[in-house]
Amino acid sequence: xxxxxxxxxxxxxxxxxxxxxAHLASIKxxxxxxxxxxxxLGHLILRGQADNESLKAAVQSVIGVELxxxxxxLALNETTGASVQWLSPDEWLLIxxxxxxxxxxxxxxxxxxxxxxxxNVGGGQTLLRLTGSKVFDLLSKSCVxxxxxxxxPVGKGVSTTFAKATAIIRRPNEQEWELVIRRSxxxxxxxxxxxxGREFDLTFTV
Amino acid sequence: MLHIFCPYCGEHRExxxxxxxxxxxxxRPLSPEQCSDEEWADYLFFRDNPRGIHHELWVHATGCRxxxxxxxxxxxxxxxxxxxxxxxxxxxxxxxxxxxRS
Ligand SMILES: [Zn+2]
Numbered sequence: 317x318x319x320x321x322x323x324x325x326x327x328x329x330x331x332x333x334x335x336x337x338a339h340l341a342s343i344k345x346x347x348x349x350x351x352x353x354x355x356x357l358g359h360l361i362l363r364g365q366a367d368n369e370s371l372k373a374a375v376q377s378v379i380g381v382e383l384x385x386x387x388x389x390l391a392l393n394e395t396t397g398a399s400v401q402w403l404s405p406d407e408w409l410l411i412x413x414x415x416x417x418x419x420x421x422x423x424x425x426x427x428x429x430x431x432x433x434x435x436n437v438g439g440g441q442t443l444l445r446l447t448g449s450k451v452f453d454l455l456s457k458s459c460v461x462x463x464x465x466x467x468x469p470v471g472k473g474v475s476t477t478f479a480k481a482t483a484i485i486r487r488p489n490e491q492e493w494e495l496v497i498r499r500s501x502x503x504x505x506x507x508x509x510x511x512x513g514r515e516f517d518l519t520f521t522v
Numbered sequence: 523m524l525h526i527f528c529p530y531c532g533e534h535r536e537x538x539x540x541x542x543x544x545x546x547x548x549x550r551p552l553s554p555e556q557c558s559d560e561e562w563a564d565y566l567f568f569r570d571n572p573r574g575i576h577h578e579l580w581v582h583a584t585g586c587r588x589x590x591x592x593x594x595x596x597x598x599x600x601x602x603x604x605x606x607x608x609x610x611x612x613x614x615x616x617x618x619x620x621x622x623r624s
Contacts, residue, residue, distance in 0.1 A: 387532045387586075404586035405530055460536040474531075475585050477538060482584045 320425065324418040325436050336442050336502035337522040343510060346517035349450040351509055353522045354443045358417025359496075360410040361403075362424070364432030374427035375400060378420055379410065390473040390486055401473040401486065409484065409496070411443065442502055444509075446493040450516035455493065458512055461485065479508040524599065526580065529606045530588045543579040545569045546591045573597060575615040580604075 327333065335355030364371045366385050375383040381391040384402040391400045398416075401409040412420055421434050446454070455463045461476040462468065463485070473486035481504060484496035497505045510520060524537040551557050551565055570576070578592045593602045593613045602613040 387530065404588055407586075460538060476535070477584050480538070 322418070322421055322425065325438070326415055326418060335522070336497075336499040337506055340503065340506050340522050342522050343513075343518055343520040345513075345519040347448055347519065349448040349454055349513050349516040350446070350519045351513070351521070352445050352447075354445055356414045357438070357443055358410070358412035358414060358420065359436070359438040359441055359443075360412070360417055360421060361435045361437050362400075362408045362410055362432070363406055363434075364428065365430070366405060368428070368430050368432065370427060370429045371432060374424050375408075377427065378423045379412075383408065388472055388474050390471050390488065392471075392488055399486075399488065401484070403475055403484075411496075440499050441496050442499065444495040444497065444505075446495065447491055448516075450513075451493050453516060454509070454513055455485065458508065459483075459485070479505060479512075481505060524601065526592065526601060527604045528582045528585060528588070529590050529604050530586045531582065535582070535585060539582060539584045541581050541583045543581055543589065546577040546579040572615070575602070575613065575618065577611050577614075 333356060335353060337353050337355070362371075362375075366383075372383045375381065379398050379400055380393045380396065381398070381400055384391045384400060387402055387405075389402050393399070396413060398410070398412045401411070403409050410420070417436055417438060421436065424434055452463060459476060459478045461474060468487055470487050470490055473484060475482070475484050477483065478485065478495060478497070481501040482498060483501075483505070484494075486494040486496070488494060495505075506520070506522070510518065513520070525534045526537060526540055527534050528540075548565065551561065554562060557565070573596060576594050576596050578594055579589055580592050581587065581589045588607075590604055590606055591609070591611065592604050593611050594600070595602065603611065605611060
C-alpha cells in the first residue's frame with residue numbers, strides 16, 4: 317500500500333471536457349478507411365520491476381489480464397475493454413474505459429508493494445481506432461515501421477514514429493488498428509491522416 | 523539509414539527511432555572531489571575518436587526509451603553488436619586483432 321496522495325483527475329460531467337481534436341471537423345467519406353477518435357479513455361503508465369510478484373498479481377486481479385512480459389505485446393480484457401501494453405521492460409500502458417482510471421489506480425496502489433509508480437497520462441494523449449480495407453495502406457505510407465501481417469500480428473503493439481511524430485501503433489484484433497497519439501501532435505497527426513487518407517476516401521470522426 | 527537492433531525491444535528498428543549519445547563505458551570518478559582539474563576535465567569533456575571499433579551509447583528514443591550500447595565500425599559504419607546496459611562488449615578492437623570476425 318503506497319502513501320502517495322492521489323487525486324481524481326476526472327472532473328465529472330458538469331465540467332466541459334475537450335479532446336485534443338475538439339477544434340477539428342469530422343470528415344465524411346467511404347468505408348474503406350474509417351478513423352474514429354475515442355477520447356477521454358483512462359490512460360495510465362505503470363512502472364515497476366517485472367519480477368515484482370505483487371505487481372503481476374495486482375494487474376491480474378484489478379485489470380483481469382496477465383501482465384505482458386514479452387516485448388511488444390498487448391493483453392486485452394475482452395469483457396471490460398481494458399488493455400495492458402508492454403512499452404519497455406519496466407513500463408506498461410494501461411488503457412481503461414472512461415472514468416475508471418481513478419479507481420483502478422487506487423486499487424493497484426493498494427495491492428502493489430515495493431518500488432513502482434503509476435501516472436495518469438490521459439490528458440496527454442488520445443486514441444484513434446482505424447478500420448477498413450485501406451488501413452494497411454495508410455499506415456505503410458505514414459510510418460517506417462513494417463506493419464505487414466508477418467511482422468505485425470494481432471496482439472502486437474509498438475511505440476514508434478507515425479509521420480515522424482512519436483506514436484503507439486497497436487493491433488487489438490483482426491479488424492482494428494489503434495494509434496495512440498500525443499496531445500501536442502494530435503492536430504498535426506489529424507492533418508497528416510486527412511491528407512494521406514484522401515486517396516482512400518477517408519472517413520474521420522472526431 | 524542504419525538498421526539498429528534494440529536489445530530490449532528484441533527487433534531491428536529504423537535509425538530515426540534512435541539517438542546517439544556518444545562514447546559508452548565512461549566511468550564517473552568515485553570521488554570527484556579528489557580529482558585534479560585535468561582528471562575531471564578528462565571525464566567530462568575528452569572522448570576517444572578511434573578509426574575502427576567504437577563502443578557507443580544509444581537511446582531508443584521513440585521506442586522503449588532504454589539506453590543500450592552499440593559496437594560500431596567508424597569507417598564502414600557497420601554495427602557489429604548491440605548489448606544491454608551493464609553488459610560488456612563481445613567484439614572489441616583486441617578481439618578482432620586476434621582473429622575474430624571483421
Ligand atoms: Zn527498444
